[in-house]
Amino acid sequence: MNQSIVLPLYQRYARSFFLALCLLLSASSVQAADDLITIQQRAEQGDAAAQFNLGVRYAKGDGVAQDSRQAVAWYRKAAEQGLAEAQHNLGICYDQGIGVGMDTKQAVAWWRKAAEQGDTKSQILLGTSYAFGKGVELDAKQAVTWYLKAAEQGDTEAQNSIASGIAFLNDDKQEVTWYREAAEQGNANAQFHLGFLYYLGNGVAQDAKQAVAWFRKAAEQGNARAQYFLGNCYTLGAGVAQDYQQAVTWLRKAAEQGHRDSQYFLGLSYALGNGVPQDYSQAYVWLSVAAANGDTDATEARDFAAEKLSRSQLAEAQKLAGQYFEKYQPKR
Numbered sequence: 330m331n332q333s334i335v336l337p338l339y340q341r342y343a344r345s346f347f348l349a350l351c352l353l354l355s356a357s358s359v360q361a362a363d364d365l366i367t368i369q370q371r372a373e374q375g376d377a378a379a380q381f382n383l384g385v386r387y388a389k390g391d392g393v394a395q396d397s398r399q400a401v402a403w404y405r406k407a408a409e410q411g412l413a414e415a416q417h418n419l420g421i422c423y424d425q426g427i428g429v430g431m432d433t434k435q436a437v438a439w440w441r442k443a444a445e446q447g448d449t450k451s452q453i454l455l456g457t458s459y460a461f462g463k464g465v466e467l468d469a470k471q472a473v474t475w476y477l478k479a480a481e482q483g484d485t486e487a488q489n490s491i492a493s494g495i496a497f498l499n500d501d502k503q504e505v506t507w508y509r510e511a512a513e514q515g516n517a518n519a520q521f522h523l524g525f526l527y528y529l530g531n532g533v534a535q536d537a538k539q540a541v542a543w544f545r546k547a548a549e550q551g552n553a554r555a556q557y558f559l560g561n562c563y564t565l566g567a568g569v570a571q572d573y574q575q576a577v578t579w580l581r582k583a584a585e586q587g588h589r590d591s592q593y594f595l596g597l598s599y600a601l602g603n604g605v606p607q608d609y610s611q612a613y614v615w616l617s618v619a620a621a622n623g624d625t626d627a628t629e630a631r632d633f634a635a636e637k638l639s640r641s642q643l644a645e646a647q648k649l650a651g652q653y654f655e656k657y658q659p660k661r
Contacts, residue, residue: 553659
């Protein structure tokens with residue numbers, strides 16, 4: 330797949346989202362039933378698991394005053410004893426500058442220690458570090474190597490990431506293989522990407538019906554990009570019978586998640602009366618939102634819709650556009 334297509338998608342999902350997810354997952358591993366005093370006593374006696382749990386408590390402010398520096402101190406004690414979870418969290422703290430000075434090389438060093446013990450989250454983050462050359466020299470092959478280690482343990486996020494990583498190496502067939510692995514386990518991002526590869530015919534025979542099938546699986550899980558492509562398939566009659574009403578249904582779902590292209594095409598649907606009654610006010614509203622989100626094509630279409638409105642209708646549409654813009658921003 331062309332890197333210009335893959336890289337923006339990869340950057341959006343493979344790093345910032347995953348880092349946040351890692352911290353949430355790590356935080357959820359604290360044993361709620363453990364009494365704080367008992368945890369502190371065990372931690373001070375050198376118990377690595379207790380040290381890690383105490384670090385998470387300080388990070389969350391759970392039973393103690395939130396203190397990122399204390400969190401780092403306890404993560405470090407456990408990490409130095411070889412606890413992979415603590416090494417993973419300590420790496421994130423260094424990467425994000427949480428409770429410690431930002432140091433991407435230290436982040437990579439701690440993720441490597443955890444990754445070498447088989448920690449899949451650290452393997453993905455180490456792979457991502459190689460993919461972007463952050464804290465380490467950029468090396469697509471090393472990125473793929475670490476993604477593979479996590480993917481082979483059945484981690485669907487890793488399988489999704491490995492496919493993106495393989496795209497840098499221009500191996501479309503392997504890209505399809507790993508997206509399929511994750512897609513069949515229900516990973517919505519992978520389902521979207523697999524549908525996209527069928528849509529383009531990259532690494533697999535072009536098949537609009539298969540594209541629609543995978544777009545639908547991801548769309549039903551709320552994936553905005555899949556909803557957008559599914560809507561366009563209905564508009565074009567690609568892989569499915571042409572149905573403007575269905576097209577509008579899926580475009581609206583994506584538009585309400587802040588998907589700019591969907592906002593644009595939903596506005597055009599109202600302007601043309603495709604799948605909905607023709608409504609220049611609604612057309613103006615959605616095209617305005619798309620334009621405000623950076624769609625340059627939407628500006629001209631919005632101005633055309635404005636010419637069809639009375640002064641009072643335009644004023645009302647402008648007010649509603651402002652409300653929609655605030656309400657329908659992209660979701661993380």
